Amino acid sequence: MDGVSNALTGVAAHKARIADLIGVAPVVELPLADCLGLVLASDAVAPVALPPFDNSAMDGYAVRVADLAELPVVLPVPEDIPAGRTDVVPLEPGTAHRIMTGAPVPPGADAVVQVEWTDAGVRSVRIDRGVRLGQNVRWAEDDVKVGEVALRAGRVLGAAQLGLVSALGIPALPVRRRLRVLVLSTGSELVAPGEPLLPGQIYESNGLMLAAAVREAGGEAEQLRFVPDDVDRFRAVVEERIGGFDLLLTSGGVSAGAYEVVKDALTGRGVEFTKVAMQPGGPQGSGRYLGVPVATLPGNPVSAQVSFEVFVRPALRAAMGFVDVERPTAVARLRGSISSPSGRTQFRRGAYDAGSGQVVTPVGGPGSHLLSSLALSNCLIEVPAEVDELADGDEVLVRLL
Numbered sequence: 476m477d478g479v480s481n482a483l484t485g486v487a488a489h490k491a492r493i494a495d496l497i498g499v500a501p502v503v504e505l506p507l508a509d510c511l512g513l514v515l516a517s518d519a520v521a522p523v524a525l526p527p528f529d530n531s532a533m534d535g536y537a538v539r540v541a542d543l544a545e546l547p548v549v550l551p552v553p554e555d556i557p558a559g560r561t562d563v564v565p566l567e568p569g570t571a572h573r574i575m576t577g578a579p580v581p582p583g584a585d586a587v588v589q590v591e592w593t594d595a596g597v598r599s600v601r602i603d604r605g606v607r608l609g610q611n612v613r614w615a616e617d618d619v620k621v622g623e624v625a626l627r628a629g630r631v632l633g634a635a636q637l638g639l640v641s642a643l644g645i646p647a648l649p650v651r652r653r654l655r656v657l658v659l660s661t662g663s664e665l666v667a668p669g670e671p672l673l674p675g676q677i678y679e680s681n682g683l684m685l686a687a688a689v690r691e692a693g694g695e696a697e698q699l700r701f702v703p704d705d706v707d708r709f710r711a712v713v714e715e716r717i718g719g720f721d722l723l724l725t726s727g728g729v730s731a732g733a734y735e736v737v738k739d740a741l742t743g744r745g746v747e748f749t750k751v752a753m754q755p756g757g758p759q760g761s762g763r764y765l766g767v768p769v770a771t772l773p774g775n776p777v778s779a780q781v782s783f784e785v786f787v788r789p790a791l792r793a794a795m796g797f798v799d800v801e802r803p804t805a806v807a808r809l810r811g812s813i814s815s816p817s818g819r820t821q822f823r824r825g826a827y828d829a830g831s832g833q834v835v836t837p838v839g840g841p842g843s844h845l846l847s848s849l850a851l852s853n854c855l856i857e858v859p860a861e862v863d864e865l866a867d868g869d870e871v872l873v874r875l876l
């Protein structure tokens with residue numbers, strides 16, 4: 476025997492191990508254009524107020540409400556104030572300044588009459604309807620005060636958040652940077668899509684799938700061309716390319732057969748291989764190689780993707796500071812039945828329907844080669860290790876993908 480214990484590692488234990496390995500992403504200051512989807516690392520404090528000055532909410536005339544006691548009234552218009560005018564002339568009693576939306580309301584004015592309520596005059600204006608004090612004025616600091624925390628640390632920076640920060644004149648923000656993941660598939664049977672296929676060969680799919688999953692999780696992925704089951708080739712490619720990455724993610728070559736390239740290349744070099752009590756995705760490895768964290772996923776496409784979901788995705792998201800690290804879950808009624816190996820957590824592909832009474836229907840069987848079932852599902856059905864059989868109508872936990 477090879478001295479490896481037959482005891483299975485628990486799902487939670489392996490998950491914690493991967494999370495520990497990946498740790499926390501460094502904080503970097505990035506220009507706003509590069510911050511989309513990242514997590515703010517410290518509070519963003521407003522250096523200016525919003526609005527920064529009293530400004531008009533309408534195209535119209537800046538007036539004193541006291542001058543509109545009797546209507547209609549005709550007032551001279553000494554000044555024109557388009558948006559962007561910076562030398563604002565105070566308003567004298569008995570006059571009106573023509574003003575545009577967003578332009579500074581002049582000192583002395585206490586309301587704006589919208590142009591539709593006037594004759595739209597340029598040298599003088601006839602005003603037909605009155606306004607309340609402050610009507611159509613957007614006061615300085617209405618929205619944000621100087622020195623106020625505009626966004627708290629931990630916020631995910633989406634379009635609206637980036638808009639706010641731009642409005643405050645902040646050009647760059649401290650964020651947890653995207654983790655850089657190097658993706659490498661292994662297998663002598665693999666052929667790149669687009670190339671001819673000989674009998675016994677298959678098209679490579681894990682590399683693109685895992686790189687996409689990394690990006691969906693918020694990380695940065697570089698997908699290398701797959702390598703054959705050749706330990707020296709594997710090590711040479713990894714050694715040449717691994718520098719600067721936060722994680723090496725491999726697929727294939729970790730189970731119990733012969734020609735297990737990843738296992739053979741990394742055993743005794745900082746990576747430990749184990750069997751996790753789950754289906755699919757039993758064979759797993761984790762550790763550090765050349766100082767870089769490594770997670771080695773099994774090669775069956777469904778195993779690789781489910782392993783990524785269960786172990787790698789939450790770790791990447793936690794490292795990048797996201798609060799919602801896990802997929803949303805729901806309790807659903809099972810349509811059909813499921814049997815699951817005892818002592819292992821099973822993750823089955825499912826179609827979850829939130830509308831019609833929260834039901835979930837298994838998609839395809841448990842086989843870890845059934846990639847179309849995965850592609851057609853919208854959730855994973857989680858069958859706990861201690862449950863062997865689930866019947867029609869039973870309650871199950873689903874992870875919504």
Ligand code: AMP
Nearest residue numbers: 660662679680681682727728773774775
């Ligand atoms: P392995 O874990 O290397 O023993 O592979 C298990 C199964 O997954 C085999 O049927 C492989 O052909 C298949 N497989 C491994 N890697 C890939 C890959 N990158 N793309 C598609 N299928 C793969």
Ligand code: MG
Nearest residue numbers: 662727728774
């Ligand atoms: Mg293989």
